[in-house]
Amino acid sequence: MKIRGLALWRALLMTVLVAAIAAGAWLWFDWARFARAPLDIPVAGQSIDVARGASFKDIVRDLRARKVTRASPLYWRLLAMEMRASGRLHAGEYALRPAMTPRELIADMAAGKVKQRNFTIVDGWTFADLRRALASVDTLAHDTAGVDDAGLMKRLGAEGENPEGRFLPETYAYVKGDTDSSILKRAYAAMTKTLDVAWAGRAPDLPLASPYEALILASIVEKETGRADERPRIAGVFVRRLQLRMLLQTDPTVIYGMGAAYAGNIRRSDLTADSPYNTYMRVGLPPTPIALPGRAAIQAALHPAEGNELYFVARGDGSHVFSSTLEQHNRAVACYQLKRCQ
Incomplete structure (x- = not known):
């Protein structure tokens, strides 16, 4: 009886061990599938904002709330650990691209590869047109709101200059939260350089x-x-x-x-x-x-x-x-x- 009981315990232990190995293998394969499977992003143009000070848990909660992923937060945590990205995700706006995988999204956040947006100054606009266009962009921080033209030029280091004609029509890349004055500063510098070079030739x-x-x-x-x-x-x-x-x-x-x-x-x-x-x-x-x-x-x-x-x-x-x-x-x-x- 003793030998028979011991054999049963060994068989039970083996069964549990095999089941545990099978479960672990299934979990590993499921986690690996999660890491390389596309997120649920049906159309282009979507993005996610990572606020300054946001925790990894907050980021995953946001993704789940938006139904971009249904995966367990544990899977996301394990992936971040495997990529050595835990604790070093950067704040900013990140593009959610169709067919993007969880691994690609974490890589973008770890590298601070924030979404680039474009603002185009159209040839022939007046300066008033430019200011109206900038004011209508909701992804910019409007630090020139309420500042008159003279005050704006003073901020740009061009006190006393008339602003008309001083900003080069071109497409300027920016990230969400940049200020409208930063675009004006770049456009002013671009026009100054362009005009100086053209004048010399x-x-x-x-x-x-x-x-x-x-x-x-x-x-x-x-x-x-x-x-x-x-x-x-x-x-x-x-x-x-x-x-x-x-x-x-x-x-x-x-x-x-x-x-x-x-x-x-x-x-x-x-x-x-x-x-x-x-x-x-x-x-x-x-x-x-x-x-x-x-x-x-x-x-x-x-x-x-x-x-x-x-x-x-x-x-x-x-x-x-x-x-x-x-x-x-x-x-x-x-x-x-x-x-x-x-």
Whole structure:
């Protein structure tokens, strides 16, 4: 009886041991499957915020609450330990990509690979347009809210400068929580560098006394056309007019000077109302840029096309007809503006 009882205990112990090994193997394989299986992220564009001071438990709880994962928090803890990432996850916003695995997500957090967002300053925006666009971005911290333009330029180390035209149209990467002033600072520095380099390589004998005058001319070119092939020709027209002391007679400067009074149309009375921006009344460039010119417009202003054209008129399809004489120009105006083509 004793031997038989001992055999039973051994058999039972073996059964328990085998069951434990089987359970452990199953758990290991299940954990390994969890680590490499995609999370439940059906569409792109989702993200998770890891707050400063958040615990690993808080992060997993958030993932489970959003149904990104149904796995046990223990599995996540074991994976973080296996990756030696426990206690060194960085705060920030992290992208949740379709087909992303738990291992990839923890790796991003451990490396501080936060989600990059983009803000684009559009060629031809005014500075007021830029400020409105920044204010509408809810992923930025708005530390310039309530600060007027003069105060903002002072913060950027450019006290006394007019902000119009001073920020380079381009796409700027940022992470959630960055300040709008940080984007403005980078755009201001980018424009300063771009203008300085372009000015140093400018064409000879331009009727421009400074990089700032080049910026003013570039802003007018920017507003007159969006066609890349026309920018140097339009710049050439304005450069020759400046050289001949002719009026620039460009509508965008008048519109800019009208400000909120502009309702979509320029009346004859607007063209005869004197203001620093009315280039139908005053010779030379206006006192400031009228928009934020892009790189192409700056290059056109400093490398205008050669020729003898002094006039241009819009065709109505985005392109222009260029003329060398007033007679040719008047015929083009009659044809394309008054629809009296001969």
